[in-house]
Amino acid sequence: MINKKVNNVTEALKGVKSNMTFMLGGFGLSGIPENAIAELVKLNVRNVTCISNNAGVDDFGLGLLLQNKQIKKMISSYVGENDEFERQMLSGELEVELTPQGTLAEKCRAAQAGFPAFYTPAGFGTEVAEGKETREFDGKMYVLEPAFKADFAFVKAWKGDEAGNLIFKGTARNFNANMCGAAKITVAEVEELVPAGELDPNQIHIPGIFIQRIFQGNNYEKRIEQRTVRQRN
Amino acid sequence: MINKKVNNVTEALKGVKSNMTFMLGGFGLSGIPENAIAELVKLNVRNVTCISNNAGVDDFGLGLLLQNKQIKKMISSYVGENDEFERQMLSGELEVELTPQGTLAEKCRAAQAGFPAFYTPAGFGTEVAEGKETREFDGKMYVLEPAFKADFAFVKAWKGDEAGNLIFKGTARNFNANMCGAAKITVAEVEELVPAGELDPNQIHIPGIFIQRIFQGNNYEKRIEQRTVRQRN
Amino acid sequence: MLDKNGIAKRIAKEVKDGYYVNLGIGIPTLVANFVRDDIEVEFQSENGVLGMGPFPFEGEEDADVINAGKQTITTLPGASFFDSATSFAMIRGKHVHLTILGAMEVAQNGDIANWKIPGKMVKGMGGAMDLVASADNIIVAMMHTNKKGESKLLKECSLPLTGVGCVTKIVTNLAVLEIKDNAFHLIERAPGVTVEEIKNATEGELIVNGDIPEMIL
Amino acid sequence: MLDKNGIAKRIAKEVKDGYYVNLGIGIPTLVANFVRDDIEVEFQSENGVLGMGPFPFEGEEDADVINAGKQTITTLPGASFFDSATSFAMIRGKHVHLTILGAMEVAQNGDIANWKIPGKMVKGMGGAMDLVASADNIIVAMMHTNKKGESKLLKECSLPLTGVGCVTKIVTNLAVLEIKDNAFHLIERAPGVTVEEIKNATEGELIVNGDIPEMIL
Numbered sequence: 001m002i003n004k005k006v007n008n009v010t011e012a013l014k015g016v017k018s019n020m021t022f023m024l025g026g027f028g029l030s031g032i033p034e035n036a037i038a039e040l041v042k043l044n045v046r047n048v049t050c051i052s053n054n055a056g057v058d059d060f061g062l063g064l065l066l067q068n069k070q071i072k073k074m075i076s077s078y079v080g081e082n083d084e085f086e087r088q089m090l091s092g093e094l095e096v097e098l099t100p101q102g103t104l105a106e107k108c109r110a111a112q113a114g115f116p117a118f119y120t121p122a123g124f125g126t127e128v129a130e131g132k133e134t135r136e137f138d139g140k141m142y143v144l145e146p147a148f149k150a151d152f153a154f155v156k157a158w159k160g161d162e163a164g165n166l167i168f169k170g171t172a173r174n175f176n177a178n179m180c181g182a183a184k185i186t187v188a189e190v191e192e193l194v195p196a197g198e199l200d201p202n203q204i205h206i207p208g209i210f211i212q213r214i215f216q217g218n219n220y221e222k223r224i225e226q227r228t229v230r231q232r233n
Numbered sequence: 234m235i236n237k238k239v240n241n242v243t244e245a246l247k248g249v250k251s252n253m254t255f256m257l258g259g260f261g262l263s264g265i266p267e268n269a270i271a272e273l274v275k276l277n278v279r280n281v282t283c284i285s286n287n288a289g290v291d292d293f294g295l296g297l298l299l300q301n302k303q304i305k306k307m308i309s310s311y312v313g314e315n316d317e318f319e320r321q322m323l324s325g326e327l328e329v330e331l332t333p334q335g336t337l338a339e340k341c342r343a344a345q346a347g348f349p350a351f352y353t354p355a356g357f358g359t360e361v362a363e364g365k366e367t368r369e370f371d372g373k374m375y376v377l378e379p380a381f382k383a384d385f386a387f388v389k390a391w392k393g394d395e396a397g398n399l400i401f402k403g404t405a406r407n408f409n410a411n412m413c414g415a416a417k418i419t420v421a422e423v424e425e426l427v428p429a430g431e432l433d434p435n436q437i438h439i440p441g442i443f444i445q446r447i448f449q450g451n452n453y454e455k456r457i458e459q460r461t462v463r464q465r466n
Numbered sequence: 467m468l469d470k471n472g473i474a475k476r477i478a479k480e481v482k483d484g485y486y487v488n489l490g491i492g493i494p495t496l497v498a499n500f501v502r503d504d505i506e507v508e509f510q511s512e513n514g515v516l517g518m519g520p521f522p523f524e525g526e527e528d529a530d531v532i533n534a535g536k537q538t539i540t541t542l543p544g545a546s547f548f549d550s551a552t553s554f555a556m557i558r559g560k561h562v563h564l565t566i567l568g569a570m571e572v573a574q575n576g577d578i579a580n581w582k583i584p585g586k587m588v589k590g591m592g593g594a595m596d597l598v599a600s601a602d603n604i605i606v607a608m609m610h611t612n613k614k615g616e617s618k619l620l621k622e623c624s625l626p627l628t629g630v631g632c633v634t635k636i637v638t639n640l641a642v643l644e645i646k647d648n649a650f651h652l653i654e655r656a657p658g659v660t661v662e663e664i665k666n667a668t669e670g671e672l673i674v675n676g677d678i679p680e681m682i683l
Numbered sequence: 684m685l686d687k688n689g690i691a692k693r694i695a696k697e698v699k700d701g702y703y704v705n706l707g708i709g710i711p712t713l714v715a716n717f718v719r720d721d722i723e724v725e726f727q728s729e730n731g732v733l734g735m736g737p738f739p740f741e742g743e744e745d746a747d748v749i750n751a752g753k754q755t756i757t758t759l760p761g762a763s764f765f766d767s768a769t770s771f772a773m774i775r776g777k778h779v780h781l782t783i784l785g786a787m788e789v790a791q792n793g794d795i796a797n798w799k800i801p802g803k804m805v806k807g808m809g810g811a812m813d814l815v816a817s818a819d820n821i822i823v824a825m826m827h828t829n830k831k832g833e834s835k836l837l838k839e840c841s842l843p844l845t846g847v848g849c850v851t852k853i854v855t856n857l858a859v860l861e862i863k864d865n866a867f868h869l870i871e872r873a874p875g876v877t878v879e880e881i882k883n884a885t886e887g888e889l890i891v892n893g894d895i896p897e898m899i900l
Contacts, residue, residue, distance in 0.1 A: 001734065001761035002701050002723040014604035025548070027513040028536040030529060053550070081536075089588065098588070102554030102596030109551040114629035114817060115767075116352055116370035116773030120244075121599035125577075125630030128595060136483065137349035137379075158530075163725075163734070163761030170547050171514045172556060177549035179776055196762025202402060203257060203436050206550075207733050207763035209703050209725070209778045221531035225536040229524040234544035235484050235506040260730040261753040263746060264508040286767070292811040311808035314753075322805065331805070333728060333811030335771030344766040346551075347558030347600060353775065354816035356796075358847030361812060371467050391747075396508075396517070396544030402732045403747035403764050410766035414561055418734070430543025438514050438766075442508070442561045449605065455746035458753040 001196045004164035004188075004214045008038045013186045014213045016152060019072075023108065023153040024052040024062065024180040028081075028225045031172030032061050035189045041068055049073040051148055051167035053104060053175050055085045060223055069093070073227040075148075077101035078127045081225070100128060103145050105175060111182035112210065117146045151181035156217070157206070160190035161199050164208025173205065181210030189217035201226035235431045237397035237421075239449045242272045245420045245448045249385060251278045252266055252305075254385040256341065257285040257295065261314075261458045264405030265294050268422045268450040269387035284381055286408050287339060288318045293456055302326070308381075310334035314458070333361060335377050340409060343380035344415035345443065350379045360440040386416035389450070390439070393423035394432050397441025405436065414443030422450035461464040468639045468656045473607050475500045475683050477566055477637050480605055481674055488511055488557065488597060490567030491535045493607040497540045497566055510546070512593040514555050517545030525618060534593065554593070558600045563590035565601040569608050569633075574670035576645045578606065578634045579625035591628060610638035610667045613618030619643070619650055640664050642681060649673045654681040685873045686827035688891045690719040690824050692900050693871075694783055694854050696856055697822055705774065705814060707784030708752045708823040725761070727779055729810040730772050733760030751810065774810070775817045782818040784811060785831055786789045786825050789842045791887035793862045795823065796842035798855075808845060813845030827855035827884045836860070836867055857881050859898060866890045871898040 006012045013036065022040075026032030040048075043062050050071050056063035065071050066084050073095035079085050090176035099107070100122040110118055119142035123129045133144040155176040158169035166188055168176060180186050193216040208214075246269065247339055254315045255273075264277075274297050283304055288298035291370030297302050299317050305439075306328035312318050319328035332340070343351055343391040352375035356362045366377040378387050388409040391402035401409060426449040441447075470477065470493050477563055478500035481487055486615040489495050498518075501507055509518040511533040518533060519540040528540040556562055571579040595677050598604055611617055619636065636643045641664045642654040649671040652664060655678050665672055685693065687710050695717035698704055705727045706712050714890045718724055726735040728750040736748060736757040744755040769809075773779055788796040795815055798808040815821055828834055836853065853860045859871040866888040869881060872895050882889055 001759060002703070002725050003247060027356070027534075028532065030513075030536070032530050076590060078590035078592040087587075089504045093676055094650075095796075096524075096588075098590045100595035101550070102558060102592035102600075105550035106555055109772075114354075114774055114777060116375060118351055119349055120596075121347075122596040124599060126595065126627045140801030161761060165761065165763050167413070167435075168547075168549075169534050170509075172527065172530040173547055174514050174547050178551045181772075181776060195760075201732075201734070201758055201762040202764050205762040207765055207769075207773070208761065209727070209733055209773055219457075224527060224529045224538060224591075225539065226532070227527055228521045228537040228539075229527060230521045231522050234543060235486070235508050240519070260751075261749065263730075263749050263753070309807060310810040311807035315658075316641040317498070319805075329805075330806045333808055333812035334810035335775060335817075338767035342555075344701070345559055346555030347560060353813075355775070355813040357747075357816060359812065359844045361808075394544060398544065398546050401764075401766075403745065404728075404749050405747040405766055406710055406766050407731050411768045414555075414559060434515075434517070434541055434545040435547050437548075440548055440552075441544065442516055442556055451887055454698045457744060457746045457749075457755060458747070459755065461738045461754040461756075463738045464746060465740050 001163045002160050004208060004211050005162045006215050008214045008215055009035045012041065012213045013039050016043060016045055019047045020151040021049040023105045023150045023183050024050060025155040025175040025176030025179050026052065027171065028054050029056065029061050029223050031156055031174055032177050033154040033156040033189050034220055036187060037061065037064060040065060042219065046070055047072040051075045051150060053077050053101060055079045055082050055122065057081050058084050073097065075099055075106050105178050107145055108182045110179040112180065115147055117144050119144055129157065136218065138185050148182060150183035153179040153186040155179050155186065155188050157190045158215050159187055159192045159199065160188055161194050161196045161197045164188065164211030165199055165204045166206040167199060168205050177206055180206045185212045186210060186213060188214045191217060191220060197233065234396045235297050236343040237441060237444055238395045239446045241448060242268045245446045246272050246276065246285055249260050249276060252280045253384040255291050256383045256416050257283060258409030258412050258418065259285065260404065260407040261287055262289065262333040262456050264407055265407050266387040266388055266389040266422050267453055269420060271298060273298060279303055280305040284308045284383060286310050286334060288312045288315050290314050291317050292449060296300060302372050308332055310337050314318060338411050340378060340381045340398065341411040341415045345365050345413065348380055350377050351379055353438045362396040379396060383416035386419040387411040388412050388419065388421050390421055390423045392425045392427065392432065393447050396429045397421065397444030398432055398437045400432060400436065401438050411441055413439045418445045420442060423447065423448045424453060439450055467659055468497050468627050469680050471496055472683065473637050473639060476642065476681055477607055478606055478623055481507055481564060485550050485563040485565055486561065487564045488512065492568045492679060494566040494568060495535065503528050510556060512557065514548050514550060514553050515541060515545065516540045533592055535648050545668060557596055561604060562601065565597045565604045566598065566607055569606045570617050571620055571625050572633050573623045574635055574645065575648050576631040577623045577626050578633050579623040582626045584626065598632045603631050606636045608638055610640040617667055619668045619670050622669045652678050655677055656681060684876055688713060689900065690822045690854050690856060693859065693898055694822055694824055698724055698781060702780040703778065704728065705779050705783045709785045709855060711783040711785060712752065728773065730768060731765050731770050732762065734760060771813050773811055776815060777819060779818065780820060782814045782821045783824055784814065786823045788835050788837055788842050788851055789823055789850050790837050791862065791867055792839045792865050793848040794840045795845050795850050796840040797845050799843045799896045801843065815849045821850050823850050825855055827857040830845050834884055836885045836887050838887045857884055867896050871896055873898060
């Protein structure tokens with residue numbers, strides 16, 4: 001067993017520098033790597049490019065890096081619910097590359113799986129396809145999209161073992177699974193880190209080969225963005 | 234819940250005809266859809282094209298269809314361990330399209346996921362790439378491979394529920410997972426079929442949306458091709 | 467004239483037995499409330515869940531179980547969770563049978579715009595571009611006109627497109643329309659709405675063939 | 684001169700701490716027996732398992748747990764099972780650090796042929812084409828000459844290729860060689876084998892620079 005365990009978030013983020021490109025898992029605030037984000041704020045790396053489906057809210061998630069003006073460019077599919085984001089984008093301080101959500105996921109998976117690019121129908125005929133190669137297959141038009149290239153991927157899982165194997169919970173899996181192994185170094189933080197052998201090999205969502213460092217995260221806030229409930233009758 | 238359960242293999246294979254293209258899961262004899270294969274022999278459909286990593290052995294797996302001369306063409310990555318196969322191929326009775334194993338898997342996944350084609354480095358500069366489009370990305374050469382098109386996919390899982398959700402066991406997962414949803418109709422046979430709600434939604438390998446019909450299989454032989462053991466000391 | 471729930475109720479009749487359905491944010495979300503309970507339907511949310519149920523009871527919310535609108539949800543028996551790439555494999559691979567989404571504009575050739583107002587509103591397309599580029603069966607749920615009273619059914623979209631030539635059916639507060647041969651074809655009128663009113667509210671080419679029935683809800 | 688176990692033993696020294704390794708059928712499979720036990724290594728098998736252990740005890744074989752050679756195996760703590768597409772994502776995505784495989788022929792430019800003898804043997808390439816096209820670090824394990832005594836280290840492969848310009852290291856029963864600048868570079872001699880013997884058994888361009896040490900096993 002190749003041991004991927006590091007002792008804390010500081011060790012896990014060793015080598016993180018300004019001007020790098022990061023991938024960050026999560027959908028909205030669900031499944032975001034809270035510990036890594038807090039450490040990025042602390043490290044105060046600047047001019048970074050972040051690949052993340054969303055940009056957090058004003059005071060949580062990637063919103064914390066935005067408040068701190070650490071982000072040069074965001075690559076996302078949906079960036080609503082964030083006033084500071086909108087302000088920086090409209091003022092030109094922040095570069096934004098909006099990417100269809102399925103394309104975003106597959107650009108991660110392509111990087112993970114060694115595909116240089118792929119053809120997708122999403123965005124054909126729209127401004128997303130401007131300047132990109134397009135091509136017809138079986139009478140339908142597709143856009144050629146390149147795989148992402150990133151320095152670090154920060155993902156958050158529910159359980160993990162020392163071999164780096166990950167199990168996610170519910171819809172917190174989202175982009176976290178696809179970002180594993182899609183950057184030069186993948187750092188996984190987990191709610192529960194167990195010794196190798198405790199997880200069923202048949203029930204691993206992401207095998208440890210895709211992970212370089214894993215650590216036991218702490219103080220998860222797991223904030224809910226839209227608390228919707230029904231009444232008991 | 235959309236119920237995918239059918240009562241038996243006969244119902245599951247309704248619509249199967251001669252001249253069709255089938256996908257069949259399994260690696261060697263591990264994880265092959267034994268019940269579907271037996272029914273294909275019984276139905277005696279002819280001139281079929283089979284997409285399957287291997288071709289079984291002389292008296293089991295797809296070897297049974299070969300003995301019966303039902304197969305017109307095999308698309309596989311490895312076809313050793315089968316004398317009848319070799320005889321039919323060398324005599325020209327059987328058409329064979331050998332495909333690198335990773336390409337075979339991805340041609341299934343592309344069909345499942347709605348990608349028309351993909352670029353892979355496998356086979357570049359070899360006879361596998363003859364007549365195919367090639368292209369350079371970042372100084373490396375790739376071959377363009379189209380997604381498979383098939384009429385039926387026959388897969389075998391360990392557990393399944395009435396909603397069509399599947400859980401595989403061990404290395405019997407192999408191509409079974411990638412073939413789900415890669416043909417017009419996917420038929421899953423399982424060792425244990427349970428009511429919806431009994432499987433943990435977090436531990437489903439293949440969601441039921443990729444499956445059209447599921448049935449409780451029976452009489453699994455699960456033959457071992459290379460029984461290798463060590464001695465207790 | 468229909469309200470939002472009325473539009474949702476009418477669209478619910480398009481949901482057939484055995485359908486996997488992706489519901490967009492807004493009016494489309496309401497559709498789930500009106501689907502007949504004698505048919506089998508499963509709702510997919512592109513953030514990674516199939517088999518969505520109602521909102522949780524108070525106190526049972528789980529931050530790890532949400533829909534694409536970031537709302538807390540529950541799951542029904544037979545549900546499954548999966549990653550984003552697999553979710554869009556379902557969508558791109560045409561395993562989802564029906565997509566219902568809102569729009570700011572629809573053109574008579576089936577173009578749709580619903581993600582950006584240049585210089586004003588740039589929230590992003592989310593999964594909408596993948597959905598409209600992939601689905602064979604797309605229903606747009608929207609008001610017939612915008613807040614200024616201007617038609618949203620146009621000869622050509624003025625806003626940046628989400629997808630080209632992809633919308634086949636529209637249900638508005640005034641009517642049900644199909645798009646074919648580069649025109650809106652009026653199929654049904656909302657209760658109490660005249661063909662004339664629909665004509666006046668439709669900027670694009672409107673085809674009215676014979677008597678147009680009032681919709682049954 | 685080395686036997687098969689000797690070749691495997693020498694190759695095992697190339698396996699470094701922290702490596703994920705894919706072992707082909709034949710001599711490569713034997714390498715696992717000789718890897719130092721003070722380093723952390725995991726073996727991947729392309730049919731869908733990471734963290735392979737030894738063969739099972741008699742009576743504990745499981746038809747659902749095999750390697751790419753279709754042999755029954757066991758798994759070690761930290762193991763995982765996955766589908767074929769994910770397995771080749773590991774390989775194509777360069778997450779596997781070292782690939783060890785057999786060959787029928789290797790050319791001085793790094794070409795390899797190991798899957799087909801036209802008109803005679805056509806078993807298929809299995810995962811070999813994906814492995815050699817993807818891996819940065821490929822070691823070929825083979826006999827220096829074939830059964831007829833003809834060299835397998837050639838100027839050009841005569842058999843259909845498995846991959847082009849991909850082999851960087853070869854360990855045979857006679858020597859360890861590196862491929863660069865369109866030539867075989869002799870690095871080590873097998874115990875008791877002379878440079879002359881290696882020259883005679885090598886059809887391709889062979890570079891011998893200075894004294895060539897005998898390998899330490």
